[in-house]
Amino acid sequence: MLDERKLAIDPVVPENVAHNTRIVTDIRSLTSSVCGIAAGILGLESYAGFVFYLVGSVFVSMLMLFLVADGKPGKYFQSGIDLWTTEVFGTSSVASFVLMWTLVYNLVRA
Amino acid sequence: MGLLSNTLLLLSTLLLTHSCYSAHEHTTTTSRLTPTSLPLDILLETIIGASLLCATIVLSNNQLRPIAHRVWAGKLEREVGAGPWGQLDERVGFLNIRTKRADFAEFVKAEGRS
Numbered sequence: 001m002l003d004e005r006k007l008a009i010d011p012v013v014p015e016n017v018a019h020n021t022r023i024v025t026d027i028r029s030l031t032s033s034v035c036g037i038a039a040g041i042l043g044l045e046s047y048a049g050f051v052f053y054l055v056g057s058v059f060v061s062m063l064m065l066f067l068v069a070d071g072k073p074g075k076y077f078q079s080g081i082d083l084w085t086t087e088v089f090g091t092s093s094v095a096s097f098v099l100m101w102t103l104v105y106n107l108v109r110a
Numbered sequence: 111m112g113l114l115s116n117t118l119l120l121l122s123t124l125l126l127t128h129s130c131y132s133a134h135e136h137t138t139t140t141s142r143l144t145p146t147s148l149p150l151d152i153l154l155e156t157i158i159g160a161s162l163l164c165a166t167i168v169l170s171n172n173q174l175r176p177i178a179h180r181v182w183a184g185k186l187e188r189e190v191g192a193g194p195w196g197q198l199d200e201r202v203g204f205l206n207i208r209t210k211r212a213d214f215a216e217f218v219k220a221e222g223r224s
Contacts, residue, residue, distance in 0.1 A: 013182050016175040027171055031164045037126060038160035041133045043148060059161065063168045075181070076174040108133045 012078065020076050024064065024086045031060045032093040033100045040104025053097050057088045115170040122166055125159030 035056035039049045061084045069076050073083040087093050132152045140146050176182050179194075187193035 011179040012177045016177045030167045041156045
């Protein structure tokens with residue numbers, strides 16, 4: 001899809017691509033900490049916690065799709081799947097999820 | 111947006127804090143030897159609080175910018191007044207200096223009369 005001909009006809013603004021990616025990264029790292037807090041309160045253990053994280057990421061992606069991207073991800077991202085995958089398995093969001101999960105789990109069940 | 115997101119933020123933080131405290135109370139009051147699962151109301155409160163907080167975070171973020179160059183340039187020209195092709199609209203070499211002088215003379219005359 002992203003061949004040279006398409007880019008020549010319909011050029012993209014690299015700064016805006018970087019800006020959008022940064023906003024999605026910010027939202028992901030904040031919401032994954034919130035998911036971690038919820039997982040810790042619910043007392044999830046082992047695989048259930050990671051399944052909870054995946055479900056939470058899909059929920060946040062749907063929120064972003066409808067609240068931020070107006071239901072048209074192609075207008076803001078180079079491919080439509082970017083909104084769903086950016087930073088889901090990135091180190092910062094998974095790390096903050098596990099951090100808050102273990103912290104709250106131990107605080108609640110101390 | 112400001113009032114709505116602040117209210118949502120306060121409400122969801124209260125819900126999450128309360129559910130956290132309730133879960134802590136539940137674990138301290140029940141026996142450790144026979145652990146029971148979390149009551150349904152704490153579970154629902156946690157899920158609703160976390161979803162609301164996620165929605166608030168998503169809502170209170172900055173707007174995304176369109177990546178297509180033509181869409182972005184049009185938006186800039188409409189909202190800021192100067193797009194990336196602004197220099198094509200203002201070419202000093204094509205300035206009609208006689209019209210400008212006539213306009214200025216009219217302006218001075220009108221100012222002097224009033």
